Amino acid sequence: MNIFKKITNLARRKSPWILHYDCSSCNGCDIEILACLTPLYDVERFGAVNVGNPLHADVLLVTGSVNLRNADVLKELYRQMPDPKAVVAVGACALSGGVFHDAYNVLGGVDKIIPVDVYVPGCPATPESVLDGVIMALDKFGHGSNQGENA
């Protein structure tokens, strides 16, 4: 791996800009994600910034189960994120539909619609595990010479 590739991978691991999309969560997981921004967890220590724009984002955090209404929105947000990108599904609902899996319009977990890189379990997922999940997702940008090109 040449030096430029190494520096680029380091920069990618050090600067994950996060887009948070709430599919149909009960807001439990969303509150825990927002807690990551507070002084207690301070996600900016790892260079992470919460951005409101898919064009600027590297990591997509999805909470809640996917249903017939929001599947297209989720797909569109994913499409608008430039490569390389990673997806982290946060909470039982995003993993499998959770308590809502039986509802008439629920399709299931996020991976029914877009490829998921890291699954963060919990109902709700704790801020520590969300941070852990984001950092695990960053490995996708950093190891091996070909990874990080096509996420």
Place this chain on the structure above:
Amino acid sequence: MTNLLIGLIVLCFTPFLGGLIQGMDRILTARVQRRVGPPLLQPFFDVIKLWAKEPLFTSAMTDFCAWGGLVGSAAALGLFITGQDLLLVFFTQAVGAGLPAVGALASPSPYSQTGGQRELLQLAAYEPVLLLILACVGQASGSFASWAPLALSEPLLPQLPLAFAALLLVTGIKFRKSPFDTAASAHAHQELVRGMYTEYSGRSLALLEVAHWLDTVLLLGICALFWASNLWCMALVVALVWLGEIVLDNASARLTWPWLLAVFWGPGLILTAVNLAWVVW
């Protein structure tokens, strides 16, 4: 010729200086908010990452304007460092500052459109004030060359206190700090976060980020002219202005754009015009 050579060498280092200033800004902002904050080199990581992302442009104009913005800012700083005419510096930086707004308006996205329009309003608010400030500096130091204040034995600040006060307003806008960051704030102090930058992504966002670093250095350089007779005082003025902006950014919410125009076209223009009249007569 030697001026040009010195200027080019210094210009090569200013992006590093600008990035470090930005890194310190982010750490200090985090500390004010009782957080640890990112590492000092975070702005460099951000820019390298953005540069290496897949290029996605909604219009070719966006990328062109990002390059134009960077070239404008670099040229203005280069002219300033090599001791050229301050008015030339002013008009060059105005081109660099205006192009990103044009790029934002080239996209149909409503966020980008609103951001672009607000950026143009910001330009209309602060550019006349900045022009008058530079006119004050030129008048008071007897020459419009940017190095002229360095040759003076007395500092300019006692002669130009009102112009300096107006310059503090202008630095607020150029550093993209509250309460004046109506177009493209980095923080969620407002309803339109990163408005003008909505359609800039990857490489073009990286270019504008570097342009912003260069603008920061240029503005701090202009602040330094106000006490150019002593190197330590120069550094002190720059440090105080920079710290003051960070504290103000964290202590205030954003103004709406009518307020912005009222502050700059009212007190901003009056302060500089009165100071200019005082220096001329």
